[in-house]
Structures are given as structure tokens and as C-alpha cells.
Amino acid sequence: MKKIIAIVLVLMMVLSFAGCSAPKAKFVISDAVNSAVLYEFEAEIGEKTAGEIIEEYLTENGIDYTIYDGDMIGSIGELEQDAENWSVYWACYYNGEYATVGLWGYVPAEGDLIEVKFEESNW
Numbered sequence: 001m002k003k004i005i006a007i008v009l010v011l012m013m014v015l016s017f018a019g020c021s022a023p024k025a026k027f028v029i030s031d032a033v034n035s036a037v038l039y040e041f042e043a044e045i046g047e048k049t050a051g052e053i054i055e056e057y058l059t060e061n062g063i064d065y066t067i068y069d070g071d072m073i074g075s076i077g078e079l080e081q082d083a084e085n086w087s088v089y090w091a092c093y094y095n096g097e098y099a100t101v102g103l104w105g106y107v108p109a110e111g112d113l114i115e116v117k118f119e120e121s122n123w
Contacts, residue, residue: 022046023110027054031079032117033088038077039063050092050114051103071104079118091119 022044029039039061043053051071058065058076066074073090074081081089092099093115094106108114 025050025053025108025110025112025114027057027114027116029054029076029116030118032091032119038079045108045110045112047107049104050094050106050108053108054103054114054116071102073103073116076116076118081118086121086123088118088120091117093117 023046024042025045026042027040027050028037030037039057041057043057045053048056055065055067057063063077065076066080068074068083072081074083076090079088083089092103092106093113094108095113096115099106103114103116106114
């Protein structure tokens with residue numbers, strides 16, 4: 001009888017952990033100039049910044065990109081920011097709001113939506 005109870009307890013523990021998954025955030029990289037979603041993925045979150053997670057995704061998927069000034073996206077694929085005139089640039093949004101902190105300064109929380117959009121400036 002003790003063995004049966006022990007087996008049942010172990011199975012209950014295993015099943016209770018089976019439904020648990022690591023917290024995730026959703027990432028969308030898009031070309032707002034041409035209304036196109038380029039890349040969309042979910043990633044496990046923890047202590048990594050949004051910038052680190054995006055860099056890992058791009059590297060793992062063989063997507064060319066550049067970073068300048070240590071924390072600014074210069075290009076993704078063939079879309080390159082105009083760093084001189086800022087006519088087009090990479091903008092970041094967290095949960096639909098324009099970011100006030102850069103990608104390498106933001107640690108996503110569970111359920112966050114991180115958007116990186118190639119946009120035209122209207123300045």
C-alpha cells in the first residue's frame with residue numbers, strides 16, 4: 001500500500017510540473033514602412049535584456065544585423081537605419097507604448113510584447 005501511495009504522489013508531482021513552462025515574451029520585428037512583419041517569435045525570459053534576446057534570435061537564424069553605439073540597431077537584414085538624417089530608423093515599443101528605455105536596458109516580463117519597427121520619421 002505504501003508503494004502505491006508513493007507512486008501516486010510521484011505521478012502527481014510529475015504531472016503538476018508538466019504543465020509549468022518558463023515565462024515567455026513575444027517579439028515582433030517589422031517593416032512599418034512597407035507594412036510587413038519580418039520576424040515573429042516567443043522567447044523564454046529571465047535576466048537577459050530584450051536586446052540580448054533579439055541578438056540571439058538573429059544570430060541563431062543567420063540574419064545579418066548591425067549594432068552601433070553599443071545599444072542601437074543599425075540594420076536588420078537589408079533594412080538600414082539612416083543614422084545621419086534619421087529619415088528611417090528602428091523604433092522600439094513595449095506593450096504597445098513607445099520605448100523610453102533601449103532594448104539593452106529593458107528586461108522583459110512574462111507576457112510582454114516587444115516590437116522593433118523600421119519606421120519613417122515624421123520630424
